[in-house]
Amino acid sequence: MVNSKKEISNNTNKNHPCWVLFPLRGLDITDEQHDLFQPAFGDFTVVSKNHIRQIIKLLNLSKDPVHGEQNEHDTIYMVENATFREDFHSFIAVRRRGNFSIKNPMPKWVKDAKARSYQIAALFTLVLLAESASGETCGLVEQLHKQTQSTIMFDIDNGEFMFQSGGRYHLRIQPLHEAIILSLNELKQTLYKAQYQHLTNALLPQRSLLPKSLSRAITQAAVRLSDAIHSVTPSSQLLGAVTAMEILLASQSEKYESLTNRLSALLGNESLIQHDVETVLQSRHLYVHQGQEIEEIEISLKAVGLALSSLLHYAKIAPLFSGKDELVNYLDFIHSGDNLSAHWDEVQQRTFHDLQEHERKTVELPFLESLSKVILM
Numbered sequence: 001m002v003n004s005k006k007e008i009s010n011n012t013n014k015n016h017p018c019w020v021l022f023p024l025r026g027l028d029i030t031d032e033q034h035d036l037f038q039p040a041f042g043d044f045t046v047v048s049k050n051h052i053r054q055i056i057k058l059l060n061l062s063k064d065p066v067h068g069e070q071n072e073h074d075t076i077y078m079v080e081n082a083t084f085r086e087d088f089h090s091f092i093a094v095r096r097r098g099n100f101s102i103k104n105p106m107p108k109w110v111k112d113a114k115a116r117s118y119q120i121a122a123l124f125t126l127v128l129l130a131e132s133a134s135g136e137t138c139g140l141v142e143q144l145h146k147q148t149q150s151t152i153m154f155d156i157d158n159g160e161f162m163f164q165s166g167g168r169y170h171l172r173i174q175p176l177h178e179a180i181i182l183s184l185n186e187l188k189q190t191l192y193k194a195q196y197q198h199l200t201n202a203l204l205p206q207r208s209l210l211p212k213s214l215s216r217a218i219t220q221a222a223v224r225l226s227d228a229i230h231s232v233t234p235s236s237q238l239l240g241a242v243t244a245m246e247i248l249l250a251s252q253s254e255k256y257e258s259l260t261n262r263l264s265a266l267l268g269n270e271s272l273i274q275h276d277v278e279t280v281l282q283s284r285h286l287y288v289h290q291g292q293e294i295e296e297i298e299i300s301l302k303a304v305g306l307a308l309s310s311l312l313h314y315a316k317i318a319p320l321f322s323g324k325d326e327l328v329n330y331l332d333f334i335h336s337g338d339n340l341s342a343h344w345d346e347v348q349q350r351t352f353h354d355l356q357e358h359e360r361k362t363v364e365l366p367f368l369e370s371l372s373k374v375i376l377m
Contacts, residue, residue, distance in 0.1 A: 020113035021091040026138030028089040028179040040184040043206040089179045122226035123203040133366040199315040213324040221247040234300035241303035265334035268360030275306035309363040
């Protein structure tokens with residue numbers, strides 16, 4: 001956040017509506033005008049780099065008779081190049097009430113805005129990835145890891161040289177000229193598609209209507225999965241994806257068998273087979289406890305798909321429960337019923353089916369199928 005000396009010196013202790021901007025890569029907004037006076041999403045919006053000149057002019061920096069024009073020009077340049085050499089396309093702009101102080105450059109309202117930006121960015125990352133057929137999404141610049149991998153090889157005896165350079169190709173943020181381009185209205189329509197609307201309802205409002213334990217679990221799992229998606233290595237990607245599922249469905253003291261059982265109750269066995277849950281969890285165990293790296297990218301992709309499917313289903317049924325414990329107990333009940341149903345007659349099976357609060361249905365994620373084909377080529 002950039003402030004002029006004039007602004008700070010004239011500041012009072014009274015809180016004002018302030019905006020905090022966080023650079024976002026992979027998504028650009030086509031709207032010609034910013035919407036800071038009527039934000040599209042309540043306490044936040046998305047502004048393009050093309051809006052920065054409009055926004056900075058609202059500060060009236062040019063009114064300074066000596067340095068006004070230069071101050072305005074310098075501020076525009078600084079904001080448009082906020083990440084220095086890191087490319088980005090737009091900003092998540094979060095509105096909070098506060099005031100600027102040299103003594104406290106990172107007050108609580110700015111920290112709160114930062115946490116909110118991670119929540120919003122996670123929603124964008126997950127929904128745009130689920131929409132993509134080729135693994136493209138977006139993310140906050142500060143979340144992104146360097147993805148270029150360069151290898152230089154010499155054979156001095158034979159006078160040979162080879163250079164290889166590239167990055168991950170399975171889940172990626174597009175370069176500067178190839179961002180996902182949407183209007184704010186198109187972005188809102190995408191977020192509220194039937195498949196994502198429950199996750200959007202859990203994450204988009206500033207104050208969730210869900211019970212605190214469920215809201216916290218969904219938010220933490222979404223941010224953790226988003227971080228995993230932006231990780232460079234398959235091992236860290238898989239670890240983050242499994243951690244996201246643990247946040248939703250397990251506690252520290254429980255074994256992986258409980259996680260598998262609840263995933264089965266939440267998603268159904270067909271989805272677990274599709275995402276190869278046994279291999280995913282075993283690979284995570286070997287990585288954490290024996291340091292065995294995951295070499296197969298397909299395993300980490302399946303882990304991401306499994307976690308994303310779990311989060312979408314979890315967000316859909318969350319409004320039916322008073323807290324996380326009650327939801328988890330419900331899934332344990334469903335799993336127990338699955339195990340016993342083979343011994344029940346038709347009436348008992350129908351009764352059990354009627355007691356189920358959700359439909360176990362595989363979530364279609366186009367990027368999984370298309371990227372698996374690429375990996376196998």
